[in-house]
Amino acid sequence: MNNLRDKLLGDIRSGKVAMTPRAYFVAKIVALLAVSLGIVFVTIFIFNFIFFSLRINGHETLLGFGPRGMQAFVYFFPWYLLVLDVALVGLLQWLLRNFRLGYQIPVLYLVAGLLLGAFAFGFALDRGTPLNDVLHEGREHLPRPIGGFYEGAQRSPTAGSGMCHCVILAIDGSTLTVRDTRDSGGEGGDVSTLRITLPPNDRHATTSGLKVGDVIFIAGDESEGVIEAFGIRREDDSHSFFKPARQ
Amino acid sequence: MHVEQTESDEEIACRVQGGDIDAFGILVDRYEQKLARYGRRFVARDEDIQDIVQDVFVSAYQNIQGFDATLRFSPWIYRIAHNACVNALRKSGRTAFSYDFDALVSHHVYEDPAESERDVKDMRLLLDRGLDKMQAKYREILILHYYEDMQYRDIADILQIPIGTVSIRMKRAKEALRENIKNEL
Known part of the structure; x- marks a missing residue:
């Protein structure tokens, strides 16, 4: 005689305890x-x-x-x-x-x-x-x-942020003059020029390989319309490094 | 009667799944004493054990359709019993189940296949003396292995932890047990 078994089977038969389907x-x-x-x-x-x-x-x-x-x-x-x-x-x-x-x-x-x-x-x-x-x-x-x-993916750098996607207008030694389109949110907006100075002998910020008309990405310290760059890369180069440029 | 004794738990569980209510009675007969013994040692008290065991069987019947008959029945029902005992311990506020950092990374599995009957008997003697004072997670793993004769892989399924964690927890449980007994002397 097992009390627990009898109680459980009784509960199951009476429908008190039911199987989940x-x-x-x-x-x-x-x-x-x-x-x-x-x-x-x-x-x-x-x-x-x-x-x-x-x-x-x-x-x-x-x-x-x-x-x-x-x-x-x-x-x-x-x-x-x-x-x-x-x-x-x-x-x-x-x-x-x-x-x-x-x-x-x-x-x-x-x-x-x-x-x-x-x-x-x-x-x-x-x-x-x-x-x-x-x-x-x-x-x-x-x-x-x-x-x-x-x-919200594309956030254009703002003026004064020290970063810029710019087009080179002139190259003079270690100074670049670029077209600044940052506040316009892209091409076709208000355009102003910006001066970029490069530190001597910095492999991350050099004018070698750059020419007028190149689109570049610059990062540096910005003050009164001048960016003292700590890094420059041509947009085509960054594309070729990270992703093939889209035609 | 002969059929009942030779039929495996899994075969009987299949019959229950098919609607054979009496077959469930066979499982109750087979597991009632084992689960009561496990519960009594794990929860470390006698009162309420019958209620806990009854709840385990009620839950087992309610969820039997969720049992995968290609796996072993024993770890499945012990898993239900483990949950019931942990809930009972929590309700009584006698234990704080902390996060198990041993489950974070893998550990070397060492299960002694040559553990003799004498080793097991010696260990049970130690357990009888020092089990009550141990942390619940160590107490449980020793009970499952030395009293319920569970292999590490079954314990891993009951506690739902990696087998390496079972191994390291067993090692720590034995060390804690020896320490407890040493302090007592």
Whole structure:
């Protein structure tokens, strides 16, 4: 005579205790997988967007401008997007712990693997496909929030920021005169000229290889219409280094 | 009766999934004593254990359709029992389950396949003396291995942690147990 068994079987037969249908568990797994997959896509998209944002604003070029450039890169990096991505990966690893494979892998390895995978796919998506450029061109017609992302992606450097996408008008020794279009938000707006001075013997800021008419990206310290540059790169060069120039 | 004894837990669970209510009675018979023993040692008290065991079986029946019959039944039902015991400990406020940093990185797995019956008996004697004073996470892993005869891979499935974490936690649990007993003497 087993009291517990008899009580349990009695409760089951009377309908007091009922079995949850298999469909519930199947739906739960499908929902978990769908949410996990959705998070994977969003995580990859955000990494891809970070790379696009760095590319389109020329911020990644700062990495080639020595310690000052690195400092500026850290300042301009969209940290909030990275924090959002890490939080999503944290949520993803927590969801994956519902699966055997998820809890068999140590937490740090799982998080590192997911971040690395999303980082690599995001990079490949930005540099290997025209997706971002196409979405950016058609940003006004995109649904929210993706449209909002792309509308705010390109932030033109403001006057006084020390950064500029400019066209060389004249080269005189270690001084450049460039067309400053920063406040106009692009070509065709108000145009003024800007003087760029280059420190002697600085491999990051040199006029060698530059000619009148070149489009350049400059970073430096700006004061009263003069930028003392700590880094210059021709736009074509930065494209050839990071991504083939679009025709 | 003969069929009941030779049939595996997984086969019986399949019958329950198919609607055989009496088959669930066989699982209750097979696991009631084991789960009560596990609960009594893990929660470290006698009262409420019958209620906890009953809740475990109710939960097992309710969720039996979620059991994957290609895996072993025993870790599955012990997982339910683990959750019930952890909840009981939390409710009573007698333990604080802190984050397990051992689950962050991988550890070398060392499970002694040649652990003799005598080693196990000696360990059980030590456990009888020092188990109560141990942290719940160490107490549980020792109970599962030395009283419930669970292999490391089964313990990993019950606690849902990597097998390397089981190994390092077992090592730390044994050290803590020896330290407790040494301090007592």
